[in-house]
Amino acid sequence: MEQEETPRKLCSNCQNEIAEGNFCSKCGQAQNDLEVQIYSKKWLSLLQAGLFILIQLVLCICAFLIQETSITITLALDFAMAGTAMAFFTYNWSENKQLLRWPNFSLKKLLAFVALAAMASLTLHFIANYINTRLLHEKFTYFDVYKSHEYGRYIMILSMAIFPAVFEELSFRGYLMQKLLIVVGEKEAIYISSFLFFIIHLNVLSFFWLLPFAIILGRIRIKEKTIWYGVAIHFIFNLTTCLVEFFSIDHFLS
Amino acid sequence: MENIANNDCSCCYTKYEINDLFCKTCGFPFQGTEQDQKNFLSERNVKEIDLESLNEKVATACKSLYWLSGLTAFSAIVIYFSSAGEDQLATLMTNIFLILSFLGLGIWSKNKPTAAMITGLSLYLIIILLNAVISPMTIVSGLIVKIIVIGALIKGIKAVLEVDKLKKELNID
Numbered sequence: 001m002e003q004e005e006t007p008r009k010l011c012s013n014c015q016n017e018i019a020e021g022n023f024c025s026k027c028g029q030a031q032n033d034l035e036v037q038i039y040s041k042k043w044l045s046l047l048q049a050g051l052f053i054l055i056q057l058v059l060c061i062c063a064f065l066i067q068e069t070s071i072t073i074t075l076a077l078d079f080a081m082a083g084t085a086m087a088f089f090t091y092n093w094s095e096n097k098q099l100l101r102w103p104n105f106s107l108k109k110l111l112a113f114v115a116l117a118a119m120a121s122l123t124l125h126f127i128a129n130y131i132n133t134r135l136l137h138e139k140f141t142y143f144d145v146y147k148s149h150e151y152g153r154y155i156m157i158l159s160m161a162i163f164p165a166v167f168e169e170l171s172f173r174g175y176l177m178q179k180l181l182i183v184v185g186e187k188e189a190i191y192i193s194s195f196l197f198f199i200i201h202l203n204v205l206s207f208f209w210l211l212p213f214a215i216i217l218g219r220i221r222i223k224e225k226t227i228w229y230g231v232a233i234h235f236i237f238n239l240t241t242c243l244v245e246f247f248s249i250d251h252f253l254s
Numbered sequence: 255m256e257n258i259a260n261n262d263c264s265c266c267y268t269k270y271e272i273n274d275l276f277c278k279t280c281g282f283p284f285q286g287t288e289q290d291q292k293n294f295l296s297e298r299n300v301k302e303i304d305l306e307s308l309n310e311k312v313a314t315a316c317k318s319l320y321w322l323s324g325l326t327a328f329s330a331i332v333i334y335f336s337s338a339g340e341d342q343l344a345t346l347m348t349n350i351f352l353i354l355s356f357l358g359l360g361i362w363s364k365n366k367p368t369a370a371m372i373t374g375l376s377l378y379l380i381i382i383l384l385n386a387v388i389s390p391m392t393i394v395s396g397l398i399v400k401i402i403v404i405g406a407l408i409k410g411i412k413a414v415l416e417v418d419k420l421k422k423e424l425n426i427d
Contacts, residue, residue: 021268021278022425028276028283032422039419043412046372057380061387180372183415188369195373199380204348 042183049179052088053196056081056171060200069145071155078163085171092175099174102226110232113220117233121240124209143245157242165235172197172214173221173230190218213237265295266425279425298424305420308413315410316363318403319374323356325399352381368414375407 009018013029022031030036063069063077089096142160146152172193180189194214201210217230263270266280275285280298283290330349334342355377363370382400385392 018278023276023278023281025270025274025276025278028281030281030423032425035422036419039415039422042415042418046411050376053376057383061384065387184366184369184372188366192369192373192376196376199377202384204351207351 038182045179045182048088048092049176052084052171052175052179053200055084056200059084060202064202071146071149071152074145074159075155078159081171082163082167085167085175089170089175092178095178096174098225099178099221099227102228104224110229113229113233114236117236118240120213121237122244125241125244141245141249142241143249153242153246157239160242161235161239164238165231168197169217169221169227169230169234173217174227177218177221186222190215190222194218264291265298301420301424305417305424305426308417308420311409311413312367312417315371315406315413316360316367318406318410319356319360319363319370322374322378322403323353323360326352326356352377368411368418371407371411371414375404375411378403378407 009031010016011018011024011027011029012031012033014024014027016024016026018024018031023029024031059077059081063074066073143152143156146156146159149155176196177189177193180192183189184192194211194217197214198207198210203210217233220229220233221227261270261272262268263277263280263282263284265282266277268277268279270277270284276283282294286294326349330346330353333349334346337345356374359370359374359377363374382393
């Protein structure tokens with residue numbers, strides 16, 4: 001039986017072989033310099049992540065404060081959020097570019113995720129609708145903002161399904177999670193980014209679906225090492241909501 | 255073969271071989287001058303003292319999460335009994351959510367202080383910002399408490415990062 005050779009660890013200073021420990025027994029050089037340097041980067045990473053969240057939050061508050069929501073304002077805010085996501089993501093391009101690859105693409109997995117996302121969205125839509133109409137006696141539709149425009153439906157899909165799917169994933173499971181992974185472990189990065197994702201939507205009740213949704217997307221992102229499954233799930237989840245609204249309106253009108 | 259007999263490092267008490275010039279675990283200079291060895295030990299002692307004081311800062315910051323939960327509970331009771339109207343229930347629900355969140359983060363901070371403090375600080379700052387948007391004067395109310403809590407959490411996060419770095423430098427797990 002041929003014995004497997006374990007890779008030899010050499011001192012970063014004098015190239016002496018290091019069998020055990022973190023210091024070279026010949027020159028005394030610490031061998032965890034790189035790890036110590038990474039620890040020095042942590043505070044800076046946190047500040048960058050903090051600035052990013054602050055900008056996103058300000059944009060969300062703007063959307064929340066504007067009483068007379070119009071298509072122009074909605075799209076302007078969408079573009080502002082997309083621009084912020086792109087700017088931060090590309091600023092740390094060397095760290096983040098690996099997330100745009102799709103290393104272990106599986107069509108079966110993608111279809112399964114997409115089907116589950118559509119079912120989850122449908123279930124949630126009906127529960128939310130039931131609570132709104134039966135318990136809160138309110139009728140709420142996202143389409144109200146877009147219905148005045150000739151291409152309202154397409155704009156709604158762009159604003160509610162395409163933009164959030166691409167840019168929220170780029171922001172939260174992309175840039176933010178990558179920054180948090182420098183500071184904390186994988187699980188904590190998932191929980192923090194999911195919590196911030198939920199908070200940024202400024203809706204306490206969404207705790208029951210946005211937080212679990214974000215945690216699932218975060219786990220997929222960590223496991224698959226790509227944001228693309230998340231983008232697909234997010235897109236189908238939001239698109240289903242749009243399509244159900246269109247269907248309800250058409251059904252109601254006819 | 256008495257030459258290769260193991261000895262204990264006078265700094266970290268790890269066994270070493272007689273040919274070693276430095277300790278593999280802590281970097282202590284076995285063959286250095288007495289002055290070199292003293293300097294090494296004093297530098298290490300300083301770092302260990304720093305580590306202790308940083309750990310105290312982390313503990314204070316973790317406690318501030320419980321304080322935040324308590325303060326939110328107190329203000330929730332005051333708001334609930336001093337206001338009336340449609341928003342009363344929604345405000346109470348939001349406050350209960352916040353109380354439980356800070357309490358949960360306080361408990362989480364025992365195992366994962368960095369993550370708990372980052373989440374706690376973000377949540378607290380977001381609440382202050384949202385309150386200020388709805389009613390700008392809220393930013394002034396309880397300003398000293400806000401500064402103390404934010405200061406404690408920021409110091410706590412910095413301290414916990416510094417603790418990790420020092421532990422790596424000192425080779426402590």
